[in-house]
Amino acid sequence: MYSLISNEMTKLIGRRKFIMVGLIIAVLLCLFAYAQTKQSESIRERIGTSDWRQELQQQIIDGQNRLSNAGPWREQLQIRLQQMQYYLDHDINPSQPGAPTFIRGFLENSTELFLPLLIMMVAADMVSSERSLGTIKLLLTRPVSRFRVLLSKYLTLVLSVSMIMLIYGFLTFAISAIMFGNDGWTAPVLTGFSSQGGELDISAVRLIPQWQYILHEFGLAWYVSLVIGTLSFMLSVLIRSTAAGMGVMIACLISGAILSNMVSSWESAKYLFMVNLGVIGYLEGSSPPVEGMTLSFSLLVLLVWAIAGLITAFAVFMKKDVY
Amino acid sequence: MNKKSVNIVIMLSAAACLLCLTGLGWLLWGQARGVGEALQPATSAEGAAKTEGLSIVALGDSLTRGTGDSEGKGYVGYLGDWLKSRYPELTVSNLGVKGYTAPQLAELLEQPEVRRQIGGADYILLTIGGNDLFQGGQALLQLEEGIEAGSGEGFISSLKGILKEIRSLNAEGEIMLMGLYNPFQDFGESNLASSVVMSWNQKVWETASAYSGIIVVPTFDLFQQHGSDYLFSDGFHPNDKGYQAIAKRYLSLMVPEGGLAS
Incomplete structure (x- = not known):
């Protein structure tokens, strides 16, 4: 089994997948880090201070002014403002400048679209490329069962998802530590906020150090990435063309991003996997797309989708005629 | 691509996988138990925000x-x-x-x-x-x-x-x-x-x-x-x-x- 996995890994490395992923991450990171510096600079210029309390207070007031014409975002903004106020009331800086805070924010913004896209780059052609290149015949004529062939491919996928998380973590850390300094790993972060009908519920709020929060985030991001990877893997088995498989997956992801913002009245949409990708939002306490969704619910929905995808992939692969 | 570097990549990936699993497991365990430092009531700095300039x-x-x-x-x-x-x-x-x-x-x-x-x-x-x-x-x-x-x-x-x-x-x-x-x-x-x-x-x-x-x-x-x-x-x-x-x-x-x- 190990030699099969190692064989698959060699193929992935040979196609320079990880280098591509690393390059994309690095370029985007530089953009975001630069934007972040610009933003905090402009706030500082306007108030003329680096006192975070004053900055936060200003942000709350700015938010209150936007509240009247926020339209459909009103509820979310309100929750966000109440949260900021809670931080302020407890004298905790929600965005202590430094690499950890940047990593925290960047990770939160990239789980829904950016990371899944990177994962797809690896997962989408895992099986279909073998077919289009014709190498699948070589693979299947070996004295190894089809089940083991596909299993080794899937395990390689799990490993590469982890590898991408590692590359991602390392690059974010390296670049943000250079740009923002390496302080704030033990800074306190509040988690456990939940929202009930546009009101912030603070009964379960807990205080944890930032490094732990980031570890949680990585865990969730990895989970989401793995689910997306599994589904792309399934499409790669089902659809002969890599481009078509990727297209389907991208369409799902984008529709998820759009749906998340407008399904609040369509209750059963919460069973779609793409609406459940924003799991880090639960850590942070932003209001979920459909009222009543919780972290465990979303994780469970994703798990069901992944298992169904995996079963389909194996069933099809083992029965399919190869010519 | 030699065998050794492939092995290293696999090992690193496995380690990363374990780390992420730890993060996830810890989170779920914490959610179930509701652990974490209890939050003390608001202790705000009441002192005046005196700055240097105007x-x-x-x-x-x-x-x-x-x-x-x-x-x-x-x-x-x-x-x-x-x-x-x-x-x-x-x-x-x-x-x-x-x-x-x-x-x-x-x-x-x-x-x-x-x-x-x-x-x-x-x-x-x-x-x-x-x-x-x-x-x-x-x-x-x-x-x-x-x-x-x-x-x-x-x-x-x-x-x-x-x-x-x-x-x-x-x-x-x-x-x-x-x-x-x-x-x-x-x-x-x-x-x-x-x-x-x-x-x-x-x-x-x-x-x-x-x-x-x-x-x-x-x-x-x-x-x-x-x-x-x-x-x-x-x-x-x-x-x-x-x-x-x-x-x-x-x-x-x-x-x-x-x-x-x-």
Whole structure:
């Protein structure tokens, strides 16, 4: 089994997948880090201070002014403002400048679209490329069962998802530590906020150090990435063309991003996997797309989708005629 | 691609996988158990936010926020820009919220951070009353009943509370309260509106004079003369020019020579 996995890994490395992923991450990171510096600079210029309390207070007031014409975002903004106020009331800086805070924010913004896209780059052609290149015949004529062939491919996928998380973590850390300094790993972060009908519920709020929060985030991001990877893997088995498989997956992801913002009245949409990708939002306490969704619910929905995808992939692969 | 580096990649991936699993497992375990440091009640730093340079805190409604100004600066923003050349260490905190009435402002004053900032301010700029008087501009049509029956008494008592509160937080800082102008200069009933605004200002003036170090900055005359030039297209808030004219007036009161930097 190990030699099969190692064989698959060699193929992935040979196609320079990880280098591509690393390059994309690095370029985007530089953009975001630069934007972040610009933003905090402009706030500082306007108030003329680096006192975070004053900055936060200003942000709350700015938010209150936007509240009247926020339209459909009103509820979310309100929750966000109440949260900021809670931080302020407890004298905790929600965005202590430094690499950890940047990593925290960047990770939160990239789980829904950016990371899944990177994962797809690896997962989408895992099986279909073998077919289009014709190498699948070589693979299947070996004295190894089809089940083991596909299993080794899937395990390689799990490993590469982890590898991408590692590359991602390392690059974010390296670049943000250079740009923002390496302080704030033990800074306190509040988690456990939940929202009930546009009101912030603070009964379960807990205080944890930032490094732990980031570890949680990585865990969730990895989970989401793995689910997306599994589904792309399934499409790669089902659809002969890599481009078509990727297209389907991208369409799902984008529709998820759009749906998340407008399904609040369509209750059963919460069973779609793409609406459940924003799991880090639960850590942070932003209001979920459909009222009543919780972290465990979303994780469970994703798990069901992944298992169904995996079963389909194996069933099809083992029965399919190869010519 | 040699065997060794592939092995290294696999090992690293496995380690990363374990690490992520730890994060996830820890989170779920924590969720189930509800562990974590319990949160102690608010311990806010009540001490005044004293900064090195000049510090300005602006409170109030849309006039403080700068509604109608194309850059969203408002008179506070322009004032800050001009003062900056003289006081490089200037800090300006604009806490104005659109549509605020006097009772809402009184509520804002209860927040610890707002109190802290007021405590350390050299100047406290205040605009309030426009929404109490005109009810956000909607009284335009029912000018007569709307304003005559306006909650003058209620407003004055709220204003007293606000001024008292600010004074108790900051005994020395200069409080500058903006007098109202009549935005309905060019309407048929402008005389009625003008007299209502004037008597309103009169009451505000009397109230403010009971406290030390409060200046009421008049704006009525500015808009009386340049009404249509100074008003934004909503016919209620000042435009860029209007805010600049107001800011100039403030500047002449804050800088001894009254000299303009720009």
